[in-house]
Amino acid sequence: MTAVAELLAPRKPLPGGLSRGLVVASFLLPLMIWAVVSYVPFVWHPKVEVVDPGSVSYFREGMLLDKERFNEEAAKAREAGTAVPTGEPANPVYLPAPHEVLTAFYTSFTAEPTRRSEQWLHESLWHSIQVIFWGFTLSSLVGVPLGILCGTYNVFSRLFEPFVEFFRYLPAPAFGALAVAILGIYDGPKIAIIFIGTFFQQVLVVGNTTRKLDLSLLEAAMTLGVSRFRLLWKVVIPGILPDLYRDQRILLGWAWTYLIVAELIGTSSGITWFITQQARYKNFDNVFAAIMMIGIIGLATDILLAKLGKRLFPWEKKG
Amino acid sequence: MTTMELPSYLQQSAKVRARFERLKSREVILDVAGLSKTFESAHGQTTALRDISFQTHRREFVCVIGPSGCGKSTLIRILAGLESASGGDVLLDGKRVVGPGPDRGMVFQGYTLFPWLTVKKNVMFGLEAQGAGKARSESEALQWIELVGLEAFANAYPHQLSGGMKQRVAIARALANQPRILLMDEPFGALDAQTRAKMQSYLLEIWKNIDITVLFITHDLDEAIFLADRILVLRANPGEVEELIEVPVPRPRHLDQTVSPEFIATKKRLEALIHPDEEELEQTMAEDKLNMIRMTEVGDEVESVE
Ligand SMILES: Nc1ncnc2c1ncn2[C@@H]1O[C@H](COP(=O)(O)OP(=O)(O)OP(=O)(O)O)[C@@H](O)[C@H]1O
Ligand SMILES: [Mg+2]
Numbered sequence: 038m039t040a041v042a043e044l045l046a047p048r049k050p051l052p053g054g055l056s057r058g059l060v061v062a063s064f065l066l067p068l069m070i071w072a073v074v075s076y077v078p079f080v081w082h083p084k085v086e087v088v089d090p091g092s093v094s095y096f097r098e099g100m101l102l103d104k105e106r107f108n109e110e111a112a113k114a115r116e117a118g119t120a121v122p123t124g125e126p127a128n129p130v131y132l133p134a135p136h137e138v139l140t141a142f143y144t145s146f147t148a149e150p151t152r153r154s155e156q157w158l159h160e161s162l163w164h165s166i167q168v169i170f171w172g173f174t175l176s177s178l179v180g181v182p183l184g185i186l187c188g189t190y191n192v193f194s195r196l197f198e199p200f201v202e203f204f205r206y207l208p209a210p211a212f213g214a215l216a217v218a219i220l221g222i223y224d225g226p227k228i229a230i231i232f233i234g235t236f237f238q239q240v241l242v243v244g245n246t247t248r249k250l251d252l253s254l255l256e257a258a259m260t261l262g263v264s265r266f267r268l269l270w271k272v273v274i275p276g277i278l279p280d281l282y283r284d285q286r287i288l289l290g291w292a293w294t295y296l297i298v299a300e301l302i303g304t305s306s307g308i309t310w311f312i313t314q315q316a317r318y319k320n321f322d323n324v325f326a327a328i329m330m331i332g333i334i335g336l337a338t339d340i341l342l343a344k345l346g347k348r349l350f351p352w353e354k355k356g
Numbered sequence: 357m358t359t360m361e362l363p364s365y366l367q368q369s370a371k372v373r374a375r376f377e378r379l380k381s382r383e384v385i386l387d388v389a390g391l392s393k394t395f396e397s398a399h400g401q402t403t404a405l406r407d408i409s410f411q412t413h414r415r416e417f418v419c420v421i422g423p424s425g426c427g428k429s430t431l432i433r434i435l436a437g438l439e440s441a442s443g444g445d446v447l448l449d450g451k452r453v454v455g456p457g458p459d460r461g462m463v464f465q466g467y468t469l470f471p472w473l474t475v476k477k478n479v480m481f482g483l484e485a486q487g488a489g490k491a492r493s494e495s496e497a498l499q500w501i502e503l504v505g506l507e508a509f510a511n512a513y514p515h516q517l518s519g520g521m522k523q524r525v526a527i528a529r530a531l532a533n534q535p536r537i538l539l540m541d542e543p544f545g546a547l548d549a550q551t552r553a554k555m556q557s558y559l560l561e562i563w564k565n566i567d568i569t570v571l572f573i574t575h576d577l578d579e580a581i582f583l584a585d586r587i588l589v590l591r592a593n594p595g596e597v598e599e600l601i602e603v604p605v606p607r608p609r610h611l612d613q614t615v616s617p618e619f620i621a622t623k624k625r626l627e628a629l630i631h632p633d634e635e636e637l638e639q640t641m642a643e644d645k646l647n648m649i650r651m652t653e654v655g656d657e658v659e660s661v662e
Contacts, residue, residue, distance in 0.1 A: 251466075251468070253464055253466055253468045254468055254470060256436075256438050256456070256462075256464070256468070257462070257464065257468040257470075258470075258481070258485075259437075259438065259455075259456040260436050260437075260438070260456045260457075260458075260460065260461065260462040260530070260539075261458060261461075261481055261482035261485055261529070261530075261533060262456075262457060262458030262482055262485045262486055262533060263485045267485070271481075271485070272470070275470070275472045275473075276470070276471075276472065278472065350472075351513065352471050352472045352473075352513040352514070352515065353515075354515045
């Protein structure tokens with residue numbers, strides 16, 4: 038009882054071993070549920086995969102059927118005294134088992150594209166990463182300075198923020214057609230969608246982060262003889278840097294969510310193209326593999342950036 | 357309490373009187389003339405300060421004391437140039453003060469060290485802002501850090517320091533610019549009593565060793581008497597000068613003096629100025645008591661009501 042109470046103490050750091058164990062568990066738990074649903078025949082499995090068609094004329098080996106339908110036909114065959122079809126419980130096609138996804142994950146990198154117009158998966162991925170990179174970089178080049186200005190000087194805040202606040206409610210994907218009309222059908226409009234999706238949030242988030250900087254730090258700097266204009270370089274920017282870095286990490290995650298829409302406009306491309314294409318052929322193992330790849334790339338970048346942040350900002354309190 | 361025959365706080369020993377004469381013959385550093393400040397807010401005007409006038413002389417240590425909300429912070433912020441006055445003048449070395457500047461160092465009640473800079477870089481900050489070269493800034497900064505006894509922490513970041521240490525760095529940082537006056541707004545207010553006492557001694561030690569005039573805000577009467585040459589007492593609503601008291605306690609100061617007759621007499625005077633409505637206060641406390649319910653049960657080990 039006291040051990041449980043200890044664990045549930047608010048914000049109390051956990052012992053290292055337990056902490057690591059929980060991280061592993063947070064991934065293992067959903068994986069286990071997935072495995073149970075996939076491999077334990079009496080859990081869910083609403084379909085039957087035909088092994089031997091028997092006497093049923095339209096059954097084929099490997100065919101997926103609703104359980105009731107299969108049982109009906111089997112009963113009919115039994116009554117008629119003809120060969121009874123056999124089958125195994127199966128899940129719908131949209132839920133591939135873990136090992137199938139794992140195989141797809143591997144083969145998607147090794148298998149040559151079936152059509153000439155198609156790209157290798159790694160090419161698709163690389164293309165997506167470039168679109169994200171340019172969209173996010175361009176947005177940051179304008180959005181971060183503007184956010185900092187808005188957070189520091191009320192003049193900028195009043196002048197820009199109301200409009201930005203309005204614009205961020207306009208759904209970025211709605212600008213797809215417009216972006217294509219202006220920027221053509223290749224990467225231009227895709228980058229523009231990422232930009233629109235990121236930029237307006239970015240100005241507001243960075244503005245708020247800047248406003249949170251303790252005013253007395255600015256006052257202290259002024260009493261030390263820093264001029265009004267140099268305050269921005271000497272105090273505001275270094276003062277908000279760690280928080281700004283954290284904001285950028287979160288915003289980068291948002292940028293990825295706009296990728297799916299961005300890649301569907303103009304000429305479809307990138308990982309999204311791969312996903313929709315594979316879904317059309319009902320290769321759901323490939324779909325899951327691709328979705329997982331996005332997740333892994335996202336998580337890996339974030340962990341990497343977090344580690345880098347610890348090195349970049351040694352003055353941040355630990356924990 | 358046994359009544360002891362106390363001297364008047366106005367009575368000064370020959371030594372103390374001679375010291376004040378010398379002090380007042382020195383040049384005037386800060387001249388505050390007819391200073392007033394009104395704040396405009398949604399609820400109308402607040403007069404925070406009205407017609408404040410006083411002068412501080414070179415190497416003088418002045419404490420400002422007064423009830424909460426009497427405008428002490430407003431006064432020091434105007435002197436620092438962080439707030440503009442509604443009327444009157446602030447002269448430093450005879451020149452009008454406009455805006456903040458390195459000629460007036462400031463130590464705030466909250467911790468205002470730059471968290472992204474090490475102790476050394478924090479102290480170098482002002483020097484570099486003045487355009488001093490890196491090498492010179494660094495060697496000077498190290499001297500100031502030594503003065504406040506933190507050589508061992510020169511490369512530490514502020515979050516690794518205790519509250520008292522942070523304020524010592526803040527003092528070093530302000531002094532590194534060699535300001536004409538050091539403005540301090542309850543700099544030890546957030547510290548525990550022990551650290552606070554230590555910091556007071558440190559501050560006097562530093563003050564003794566360099567040519568600096570100090571204006572120090574506090575609401576702690578003992579602190580004011582222990583530190584100050586003169587105490588500027590303000591009254592509230594609106595903030596006005598009540599009295600400028602010359603502390604008759606001789607220097608050098610040490611903690612034993614807190615029980616000396618001069619000290620007690622001065623403290624009595626300050627108490628009378630700052631809490632003049634003692635009876636009224638007791639009245640309200642008595643009324644409060646009537647509403648208090650005793651939340652104890654029979655057998656609880658609490659003091660009896662008598
Ligand atoms: N920016 C402001 N706008 C409006 N009123 C203000 C402002 N700053 C201070 N005041 C008012 O001015 C008066 C003096 O405030 P100030 O902070 O200077 O008092 P103080 O003596 O420093 O108080 P304390 O002992 O609590 O620190 C208060 O009545 C306060 O409400
Ligand atoms: Mg105050």
